[in-house]
Amino acid sequence: MIYTVTLNPSIDYVVEVEELQLGGLNRMTRDLKFPGGKGINVSRVLGQLGAENTALGFLGGFTGRFVDETLTKGGIRTDFVTIQDDTRINIKLKHGDETEVNGLGPMIREEEAEELVHKLSRVREGDIVVLSGSAPPSLGSDYYDRLTSVCSTTGADFVIDTTGEALLKALKHKPLLVKPNHHELAELFGVAMETQQQLVTYGRKLLDMGAQHVLVSMAGEGALLITADRVFHADVPAGAVRNSVGAGDSMIAGFVGTLALGQGLMEAFRTGVASGSATAFSDDLATRSRIEELCPQVNITEW
Ligand SMILES: Nc1ncnc2c1ncn2[C@@H]1O[C@H](COP(=O)(O)OP(=O)(O)O)[C@@H](O)[C@H]1O
Numbered sequence: 001m002i003y004t005v006t007l008n009p010s011i012d013y014v015v016e017v018e019e020l021q022l023g024g025l026n027r028m029t030r031d032l033k034f035p036g037g038k039g040i041n042v043s044r045v046l047g048q049l050g051a052e053n054t055a056l057g058f059l060g061g062f063t064g065r066f067v068d069e070t071l072t073k074g075g076i077r078t079d080f081v082t083i084q085d086d087t088r089i090n091i092k093l094k095h096g097d098e099t100e101v102n103g104l105g106p107m108i109r110e111e112e113a114e115e116l117v118h119k120l121s122r123v124r125e126g127d128i129v130v131l132s133g134s135a136p137p138s139l140g141s142d143y144y145d146r147l148t149s150v151c152s153t154t155g156a157d158f159v160i161d162t163t164g165e166a167l168l169k170a171l172k173h174k175p176l177l178v179k180p181n182h183h184e185l186a187e188l189f190g191v192a193m194e195t196q197q198q199l200v201t202y203g204r205k206l207l208d209m210g211a212q213h214v215l216v217s218m219a220g221e222g223a224l225l226i227t228a229d230r231v232f233h234a235d236v237p238a239g240a241v242r243n244s245v246g247a248g249d250s251m252i253a254g255f256v257g258t259l260a261l262g263q264g265l266m267e268a269f270r271t272g273v274a275s276g277s278a279t280a281f282s283d284d285l286a287t288r289s290r291i292e293e294l295c296p297q298v299n300i301t302e303w
């Protein structure tokens with residue numbers, strides 16, 4: 001079984017305006033609401049790929065109910081801890097360009113935080129846990145470390161997609177996969193990265209620090225897969241970009257879902273890239289048919 005963990009879910013409120021007038025009145029030309037947060041996006045794309053999964057994390061209030069009901073209607077099993085505070089709303093403003101305004105997240109009480117640790121302690125060897133996104137500040141800086149320790153103790157594989165110290169601390173528990181984008185990798189090491197060679201060099205450092213596989217995503221420039229002894233580059237299929245929100249999460253879902261369904265590493269890499277691009281070319285997240293259409297267009301070459 002695959003479990004996703006979203007510590008800071010959201011409603012992603014996508015707002016389109018023709019031209020943004022800062023300080024003026026703007027009328028929306030269109031608006032859309034999606035259940036959001038990185039682990040939840042992973043769950044939704046895993047569902048498209050036919051990979052059974054359960055979404056875990058914290059949800060509260062009217063916003064939390066929207067997220068849970070939408071996931072359940074979409075056939076995703078949910079087992080969230082109910083919190084007293086409201087789940088956040090993240091604004092995705094489209095005005096020719098994309099501007100994002102993400103909330104800090106709700107207050108999580110100590111007993112709520114403990115309840116999730118307890119739920120997660122039921123995972124077993126053979127399970128894969130995908131931990132994705134930011135943590136609300138009220139959880140404290142060590143909460144991800146607690147969760148990855150639980151995965152490590154139970155013997156379950158885990159993937160972690162977060163930033164900074166939380167990501168670095170997780171490496172000692174040997175994650176199956178980490179997927180920084182090129183900006184996050186540069187920020188992690190405090191180095192400006194201008195070439196793909198630099199991305200490979202620093203990606204390898206993450207392997208040395210414990211990761212089993214490293215995917216470095218580079219938006220329209222494709223991605224690098226770095227393993228213990230080999231490096232591969234994938235380019236992206238051609239298409240018109242409509243929405244880059246959730247492209248990274250879709251890539252993780254494509255990669256992990258394909259491995260969980262028993263296929264090899266190259267197929268997982270190909271499906272990961274196709275899933276990221278299928279989301280980038282859609283209003284919402286990738287659908288199975290769009291992923292299948294794009295898979296044959298992904299070229300992989302050994303570095
Ligand atoms: N402009 C784009 N054109 C085609 N594919 C894209 C584009 N942006 C993202 N993707 C796909 O999604 C993957 C993840 O995107 P990226 O933006 O790097 O991740 P994140 O959302 O984590 O920042 C890319 O490796 C690529 O496969």
Ligand SMILES: O=P(O)(O)OC[C@H]1O[C@](O)(COP(=O)(O)O)[C@@H](O)[C@@H]1O
Nearest residue numbers: 036037090133134245246247248249
């Ligand atoms: O584009 P990405 O990085 O894959 O993730 C998109 C998701 O991340 C969010 O921007 C939240 O990110 P954070 O958890 O880092 O605040 C959601 O609103 C959105 O659904």
